[in-house]
Amino acid sequence: MISRTITKRITGRRLAAGVCGLLAALSVGLSPTPAAAGEPAAQSAPKVELTLDVSGSMRTRDIDGQSRMSAAKQAFNDVLDAVPEGVQLGIRTLGANYPGEDRQVGCKDTRQLYPVGPINRTEAKTAVATLVPTGWTPIGPALQAAAKDLQGGDGQRRIVLITDGEDTCAPLDPCQVARDIAAQGIHLTVDTLGLLPDAKTRSQLSCIAEATGGTYTSVQHRGQLRDRVHQLVNRTAHPVRTPVATQGAQQCAGAPQLKPGLYGDREKFAEHRWYRVDVKPGQELRASVSVAADRAVNNDYGVLLRASTVHGREIVRGSESGDGRTDAISTGLRYAKPPAGSSDAAKDAAETVCLQVSNSFSAPASVKTDPGMPVELAVDLVDGPHNASDPASFGLGRGWWLLGALVLAGLVGGLLWGWISRWRVTVWRTN
């Protein structure tokens, strides 16, 4: 008897443990996994290059009573003290060395003051302290050189350009230079800070920022300069999903085959591009696209994303239009392919869906159309949805009308039932 009880207890415990294990397994299986596929993979270190104008005009004393140069130096010292871990930082100057009048020479005057890499604060600060306002303002060449400094790796790159005047080295348009650099697909952003709020500087610097998806700030105070540079350097430290470069085709046949992920491309005005995605039965395709307005465009614009079969039948589309100032216009679509029959061949037969991205941007004749505008295309494939069989959740009812109808139906049913049983009793009695 005792042994039987013990065995029973043991089996009971084992059962309990088993049930618990099952529950635990279920909860682990159902809980969201921390490492999802969408997380940015381990990337190379983000890089920033601070590009400082050291032209003669930086001597002007109009930033809180100090010279522009000393305000910039002070800001650099504060920022260098607080560079976030893992960010590689470099410093480049423009117009620091050649004091002469020769435009040819002055326009090549840009130098890397401190190489991009893990920062040694003392060395970097000493290098900054030696700077004396000297020469010309070759912004275009400095941007080109800075982009070269940041080469290597596939992390985020950022140029922080601090200047007090417009580029003095025409015909090389720094705005076009910035757009060309961005078109290389190296995830490079140029943020500009202007120390002089005049119209020409502002339009040139905001154009550079716009061309690369960066920001423009007009600096009037020392604290503002320091905070902004600090903010921009910190921004670089955040991990970001970077798009993979691809090139869409003019038609669906021969278009690149895309797997789930984030893609980058370029599209000219009124151009369209095609991509292909394989969707298996029971899967849902999610695609979103944004086209960035990286230059001056006309006021009304739009974007169309269309999913069609290889034979050209449109399945679903997403479209959006807008007007006025914008950084990008975006839209998206979902396409759930119904589950196939039971045969294995049908289950694995993927359908090729053609995605067409077209835009209706336009620009004044003076605006260059080449390279095209940046396109970002996100493709996701998930399990298909559980489609609704009824508008209401599980076909359940709700509200006073429902209650009234049910009570009425119940009452009528009860009355009938009672009447029938009474009639049956009477019939039985009489017989």
Place this chain on the structure above:
Amino acid sequence: MRSVRRLTTTIAAALVACAGLAGAAGTAAAASPSPSASAGAGADTAPTEAGTSFRTATPIRMDQRATAGASTGDYLYWVLPVDAGARATVKAKVTLPPPSARHGATTWQLDVYDGLRRRQACRYGAQTKSAAKDAASVELSCSLRTVRGWAEQWANDPLPGSYYIRLTVVDLSQEDLGQPVHAEVEASASDAGGAQAVDGKLSAPLVPGATSATPKPSGSAAAQQPAASDAPDGGWSSGWWSDRWIWTAVGGVLAALAGIGGYRLTRGSGRPAYLPPGA
């Protein structure tokens, strides 16, 4: 009877053991600096930065007041999770630079996009507002439609998932470009209740990057769940519960009662009382 008792003891034991385990796991999670734990700690303090694109949007939570310093002309992005059945309202406030530094009126706009980057309509709220030259701040708001659990793929109804908030100036005098501003956003949501509970369900909320690394036709739903930090507090709703269950159940009970009442009315009280037994 014995087997029933044994079953109940087993279940009780399992529950106790599980509770112990879960407690242990909870303390372990709290003690170890796991990524989710640190994300949770970070979520308590409101973000003080904003992103500048869809990709770099700063994640925020419901009822959290996120702030950001920016320059006039920046495009500021935040992203927040909104679950099915929620009626979300996004509010933004922009503190403008001192009037002495400004040159004219500025117009600000608040846009909300869903997880597929589709622009979402506002039911009401001042989505675009102009600030006079001497205004100190401008306040914007946007109340979204009710988020549904499912919609046809051709519709652009709001679905559970990430929602992007974009705040920017859309009209300004060029002299005001690049001046410092301070932006605040806050989102809140009320539950729309069972009246809006629809049938059907998405397999995964509209969160960018929800794809599993190796998509399978019948892949496990767990592998496709997005990172925990993208989900609302308490996770995404499973979508099966709504107060329609209560209404329907109460309706059924009332119908049964009415049926019994009706039966008793017509059936009578049965055998008349004056008849002797056995007659």
